Amino acid sequence: MKHRGYYGGFGGAFLPxxxxxxxxxxxxxxxSAKTDxxxxxxxxxxxxxxxxxxxxxxxxxxxxxxFDGAKIYIKREDLNHTGAHKANNVMGQGLLVKKMxxxxxxxxxxxxxxxxxxxxxxxxxxxxxxxxxxxxDVMRQRPNVFWMEQLGATVVPVTDGTKILKDAINQAFxxxxxxxxxTHYVLGTACGPHPFPEMVAWFQSIIGIEAKQQILxxxxxxxxxxxxxxxxxxxxxxxxxxxxxDPVELVGVEAGGKGIDTGFHAAxxxxxxxxxxxxxxxxxxxxxxDDGQMKETHSISAGLDxxxxxxxxxxxxxxxxxxxxxxxxxxxxxxxxxxxxSEGIIPALESAHAFAGAFREAPTLSRDxxxxxxxxxxxxxxxxxxxxxxxxxxxxTFIQTKAAQYHA
Amino acid sequence: xxxSYIRDKQKQKDLLLMTHIVMGYPSFDDSHAMVKHMVAxxxxxxxxxxxxxxxxxDGPVILKANQKALEQGATVAKCLAFAKDMAARYPIPFxxxxxxxxxxxxxxxxxxxxxANIGLTGAIVPDLPMxxxxxxxxAMKKNQLSPIQMFSPGTSxxxxxxxxxxxxxxxxxxxxxxxxxxxxxxxxxxxxxxARCRKAASxxxxxxFGIKDRADMDFLAGRADIAVIGSETIRxxxxxxxxxxRDFIQGLSRSA
Ligand SMILES: Cc1ncc(COP(=O)(O)O)c(C=O)c1O
Numbered sequence: 001m002k003h004r005g006y007y008g009g010f011g012g013a014f015l016p017x018x019x020x021x022x023x024x025x026x027x028x029x030x031x032s033a034k035t036d037x038x039x040x041x042x043x044x045x046x047x048x049x050x051x052x053x054x055x056x057x058x059x060x061x062x063x064x065x066x067f068d069g070a071k072i073y074i075k076r077e078d079l080n081h082t083g084a085h086k087a088n089n090v091m092g093q094g095l096l097v098k099k100m101x102x103x104x105x106x107x108x109x110x111x112x113x114x115x116x117x118x119x120x121x122x123x124x125x126x127x128x129x130x131x132x133x134x135x136x137d138v139m140r141q142r143p144n145v146f147w148m149e150q151l152g153a154t155v156v157p158v159t160d161g162t163k164i165l166k167d168a169i170n171q172a173f174x175x176x177x178x179x180x181x182x183t184h185y186v187l188g189t190a191c192g193p194h195p196f197p198e199m200v201a202w203f204q205s206i207i208g209i210e211a212k213q214q215i216l217x218x219x220x221x222x223x224x225x226x227x228x229x230x231x232x233x234x235x236x237x238x239x240x241x242x243x244x245x246d247p248v249e250l251v252g253v254e255a256g257g258k259g260i261d262t263g264f265h266a267a268x269x270x271x272x273x274x275x276x277x278x279x280x281x282x283x284x285x286x287x288x289x290d291d292g293q294m295k296e297t298h299s300i301s302a303g304l305d306x307x308x309x310x311x312x313x314x315x316x317x318x319x320x321x322x323x324x325x326x327x328x329x330x331x332x333x334x335x336x337x338x339x340x341x342s343e344g345i346i347p348a349l350e351s352a353h354a355f356a357g358a359f360r361e362a363p364t365l366s367r368d369x370x371x372x373x374x375x376x377x378x379x380x381x382x383x384x385x386x387x388x389x390x391x392x393x394x395x396x397t398f399i400q401t402k403a404a405q406y407h408a
Numbered sequence: 409x410x411x412s413y414i415r416d417k418q419k420q421k422d423l424l425l426m427t428h429i430v431m432g433y434p435s436f437d438d439s440h441a442m443v444k445h446m447v448a449x450x451x452x453x454x455x456x457x458x459x460x461x462x463x464x465x466d467g468p469v470i471l472k473a474n475q476k477a478l479e480q481g482a483t484v485a486k487c488l489a490f491a492k493d494m495a496a497r498y499p500i501p502f503x504x505x506x507x508x509x510x511x512x513x514x515x516x517x518x519x520x521x522x523x524a525n526i527g528l529t530g531a532i533v534p535d536l537p538m539x540x541x542x543x544x545x546x547a548m549k550k551n552q553l554s555p556i557q558m559f560s561p562g563t564s565x566x567x568x569x570x571x572x573x574x575x576x577x578x579x580x581x582x583x584x585x586x587x588x589x590x591x592x593x594x595x596x597x598x599x600x601x602x603a604r605c606r607k608a609a610s611x612x613x614x615x616x617f618g619i620k621d622r623a624d625m626d627f628l629a630g631r632a633d634i635a636v637i638g639s640e641t642i643r644x645x646x647x648x649x650x651x652x653x654r655d656f657i658q659g660l661s662r663s664a
Contacts, residue, residue: 004539014508014535016465018560018585020567160471161461173464178586278508279462281535291484292513293461 005194008318009276010284010311013193019173022180023193029099030195034202043092047206050124051081051091055207057214057372062342063362070224070365072358073372074345075211077235084348084377085207085235086117090186092203094121097184104128104183108172110137110165110231111303111350112144113377114188119153121186129153132171134164137302144381162296165231165306169280189232190310193281197312201237208242211372219370225249225361228374229353230269230324231303233310235376240322249323252313253357255299256326264298268309269317269324276314284311300329300385301349303377327356333389335359336379348377349385410501410529410554410577414612414633417452423629424452425661426614428505428638430473431456431490432482439490441650442641447498449657453634455532456494458487458506465534467589469639484510488522495527503556504531511544520547530554530577538574545574556580559608561601568608578612578634581605583619589639592618594627602631625660635660 004027005011015023033039047053056079060072077085090107097105105127109115115131122129131148135157138145148155161167169192176185190200208226215223226243228236230252240250257265260273268274268285277286279294287295287307299305316322327335332349335356340346347355351374358373365371379386387395417424429442443454459477463470495502504523511519511533523531530553536544538557548555554577559568561584572579581602583592592598605613615628616636628635637660644656 012540013537014540015537016534016560017537017558017563017571018465018582020537020560021562021564160468161475166462170462170464174467174587177465178590180585275513278512278535280464286509288509288513290513292509293478 005198007197007312007315010282010314011194011197012283014278014281014283015193016177018177019180022176025100026096027195029096030199033096033099039095043095043203044206046091046095047088051087052079053206054210054214055079057211057218058345059218060343063339066338066342067359067362069363069367070369070371071367072362073215073223073370074343075207075239075372075374077207078347078351078375078378082113082117082120083380084113084117085204085238086114086188086377087120088206088238089188089200089203089234090114090117090121093184093186093199094125097127098125100184102182102184104130104179105186106130106132106172106175106183107186107188108132108165108168109144109188110134110168110305111301111348111377112137112141112148112381113303113348115148115153115155116144116151118186118188119148119151122153123151130175131155132158132168132175134162134168135159136163137165137168140302140385141381142384164297164302166280166294166308173280189234190237190312191232191280191282191284191308197282197310200234201241201310201312204234204238205241207235207238207374208240210242211239212242215370215372221370222246222248223370223372224365225251226372226374227251227253227354227358229304229350229376230254230309230313231306231350232308233313235374237310237312239372239374250316250321251357252322252324253353254324254326255297255301255304255353256328256331257298257300259328260326265326266297266299266305266307267326268307269313270326280308282308282311284308284314300332300389301353303348303350304353325357327353331356333386336386345375346379347375348379349382351376352379409552411611413501414578418633421452423625423632424634425450425657426453426455426634426636427451427641427657428455428457428636429641430459430470430477431487432459432477432480433473434476435480436482436486436490438650440494442645442653443494443498445650445654446641446657447500449654450661451500451657453501453503455503455505455636456487456491458484458504458510460507460510463507465587467587467639469589469642473642484514488526491528492526501529502527503529503554506531506533508533508536508540516543517547520544520551520553524551524553528553530556532556532580534558538571554578558582559605561585561597565604565608568605572609572611575609575611578614579605579609580636581613581615581632583615583617586617588617590618592624594624599631622660
């Protein structure tokens with residue numbers, strides 16, 4: 001019997017029998033795409049023409065001066081079409097859906113960025129599209145729900161379980177086992193059963209491959225460290241992919257929420273609260289109790305609020321090929337404010353975790369050292385959350401006025 | 409042995425009935441009352457589900473039952489104690505139904521050993537396909553337990569043969585694609601698929617997913633060996649209480 005998709009002891013495909021043929025098909029389509037240079041070409045051309053790639057690598061002169069340590073560069077995945085790295089994965093899977101001849105796509109979304117990217121892809125390729133989103137995330141990320149619907153997708157709020165990302169994933173699987181003949185599940189991150197972790201990481205590798213070339217062009221040398229936030233792990237694996245064989249330290253930053261000692265966080269690799277388990281079709285570190293029941297997670301950012309983590313990252317953690325840190329909600333807001341004021345750049349709350357992690361370490365490095373921070377997405381979608389945290393009075397007045405208009 | 413029990417029972421009935429409960433939903437007392445009424449009404453085998461927070465293959469009714477059971481404090485230890493009690497009290501085979509993370513966290517070997525010690529006959533773990541189940545299969549075999557395998561309408565003939573080669577007790581044939589609880593269309597397609605299952609496997613066949621009334625039972629008689637009723641009993645209980653479940657099951661049971 002074949003054992004596929006393992007990274008050390010993590011990964012695999014823990015699938016109900018009903019999905020086995022669907023995954024066999026997906027594995028074979030992906031395997032043939034992966035070994036076909038024509039496919040990668042088609043993908044890169046699409047990303048250049050539709051998504052604006054390559055995204056720039058921006059030198060953050062003011063942040064560098066501020067910390068007076070390492071030279072700070074920012075990889076601008078926020079400048080992708082739809083505002084996040086999620087487009088890289090979604091457009092790639094869209095091409096595979098065409099190859100498989102399916103007509104409908106479904107997806108889960110936390111922050112809504114993956115949902116918006118998927119709805120965009122579906123509109124472009126002419127697929128029907130349903131997006132599952134935890135009810136709590138629907139509340140937190142309303143602007144993205146609005147756009148998904150305008151793009152023609154049906155957004156289904158999920159009221160089961162903890163009403164966040166993991167529950168949306170379960171719901172998407174339930175849809176898939178019913179409709180797999182016509183439908184592809186566009187999983188949004190490098191998690192889930194094989195081949196998703198590998199496939200998503202492969203599409204996201206475009207980030208790191210570009211970043212490496214760009215830093216070599218700009219500086220004539222490799223960076224010392226690279227930082228990315230870690231929800232499921234797709235943007236981190238994307239950035240890391242460029243530097244796997246190089247003497248570059250890879251740092252993933254998870255959601256520390258209210259602090260990793262409080263129980264209110266989503267730190268699976270950087271805390272000792274998670275353990276190995278099997279859920280949602282794969283084996284990895286999950287935040288779970290002794291019985292194996294998944295715990296509630298907490299983060300200011302919906303996109304990092306996930307109980308599991310990519311099996312590829314779990315393996316990198318065990319083999320110490322990457323280092324994992326966490327940043328608290330409060331640190332993230334500080335990092336966000338500083339980045340906005342000093343660089344005129346608004347990172348997504350998810351991405352701001354990578355900034356917070358990097359800011360902690362930048363001053364300890366010397367001026368001839370270089371770091372790259374992956375800005376996985378732009379912060380526009382977070383306007384409600386951030387305005388709440390900053391307690392902005394004018395914003396409140398605006399919302400009250402707007403609400404009054406709706407009542408009139 | 410589970411298979412010989414089934415074969416024996418078949419001398420009296422042309423279609424056996426297996427039911428399912430989620431342990432601890434709505435409470436352990438109610439779960440016990442359900443088991444008692446079901447056994448009295450003539451159920452031949454029962455699945456006892458250890459609730460899991462992410463029941464991937466279950467539809468809304470069983471999903472909600474899992475969540476409620478957990479909210480009300482159902483733990484693995486309580487479920488094991490309950491199952492032990494049921495197996496000691498009632499003279500039918502009981503099987504665990506749960507998801508892979510529960511035995512994985514318990515330890516596959518320890519889980520199988522405990523299952524045998526408390527008098528259960530096997531387990532159904534839908535997210536543990538044979539490719540991932542080596543340790544589990546071995547542990548179950550060592551304890552003379554049946555690790556129930558599944559067929560689905562999309563399973564190829566070649567794969568059915570592979571699955572059949574490791575099957576023990578019976579094979580659970582999913583009546584259709586999808587999750588538990590939704591309506592199943594009993595059609596020629598289903599009949600043909602069951603014929604394909606029959607050809608592939610020598611062990612008895614159980615059919616579940618969407619089986620809910622007398623007509624379904626009549627359709628399955630002669631085509632399968634065991635009918636599985638899951639979500640429908642929960643619906644009946646939620647509407648009419650535990651006693652209604654007894655009437656419901658009696659109405660389904662084929663003549664002894
Ligand atoms: C902007 C942004 N960054 C990061 C993430 C986290 O996902 P991943 O860890 O797969 O990159 C999300 C997820 O929604 C996101 O929207």
